[in-house]
Amino acid sequence: MSAYRDKDPRIHGIQSKIRVVPNFPKPAGIMFQDITTLLLDPKAFKDTVDLFVERYKGKNISVVAGIEARGFIFGPPIALEIGAKFVPLRKPKKLPGRVISEEYELEYGRDCLEMHLGAVEPGEQALVVDDLIATGGTLCAAMKLLERVGADVVECACVIELPDLKGRERLNGKPLYVLLESH
């Protein structure tokens, strides 16, 4: 599902604010979708948050989990508006105290995502938020962390999807909602 396809009138303004930076972080053709230019437009940034809030408010979602670091930008405003707690999902060794870890594959090698023990209770309804879904590896690890503590992941929500990388398929049947697609 995507607001892009639903053609909400705010989408065009949001899309026009996202900057594409070629060959970042590495050369060889990566077109990096830079959301920082969206954050420089208060109206477009607010519209972005509003589109998610309108979708998730009043749906008994008590947890918004945001993936470090750009998920920390979109997750908290959504959490605050829908009355949910915000749970940061972080790279290893950043969270103090007791954590659980989930390893996931990168193009070359592996990485790890961590969540605080006790942040989420069994049975809570959760959203996972990030700025972009590419291969879906990070979102998949995030979902696993939440499911391991007994939470129910209602949906994954991103500003941008790169559909050619088929991340949607990697979410084990969990729904994905995005505002924009970039081919």
Place this chain on the structure above:
Amino acid sequence: MMHRALIFSSLNPIYSQLSTTKASPDSAVFPKRDGAWIGPPPVFRLQNYKRTLLPPLCVASDSVANQPKMASQDEQDPRISKISSAIRVIPNFPKPGIMFQDITTLLLDTKAFRDTIDLFVERYGGKDISVVAGIEARGFIFGPPIALAIGAKFVPMRKPNKLPGEVISEEYSLEYGTDKMEMHVGAVQAGERALIIDDLIATGGTLCAAIKLLERIGAHVVECACVIELPELKGRERLGDKPLFVLVSST
């Protein structure tokens, strides 16, 4: 021994006494350079000074009077104690001997998180601040909700090689070695009024680097704002003439 004291109240009684014609104490925030009032920046038309002035930090935050006793004499916003008690202290993280102030537990308390943001928004709303700069990564949690509420843009200040495109860098000292902070070129224009947000100020090194980045491109840093201050590390002094606003002081 952990002691939390309120530095000041957001409902600062001093604000109502502020005059637009008299010189204000040095700790007040106003557009002034070399002892003389400067004109408003070309892009932003300021109707009257009162709107752009922030209340001076109350007495307890002056470096001379920075004693827990002074702080406790100030009127306490009722929201502060819940915010303070929602913050978890983790001993020996990331290294032995360090008492780490963990704000993630604050984020789990929906009312306390809301109150935290509200306290900053009440202070900065309607003051012609067009930039909220947040320091990676915990500044990314508090900065955007404040920016959205006051109608400012959010500018992430990041570790090296994270921001794509053209950046400017500022090096700063760590306990051992140095690190670098980056900001996008073109994100902020000269003359814009900016806030810098982070979860905590310790030595002030990171905040200082952030101030330099913004000043290098001609922005005016109005204030630095953090949830927590560790006053024994004297970070406030490292900010020079830049005011610091915090909700909780932890010794």
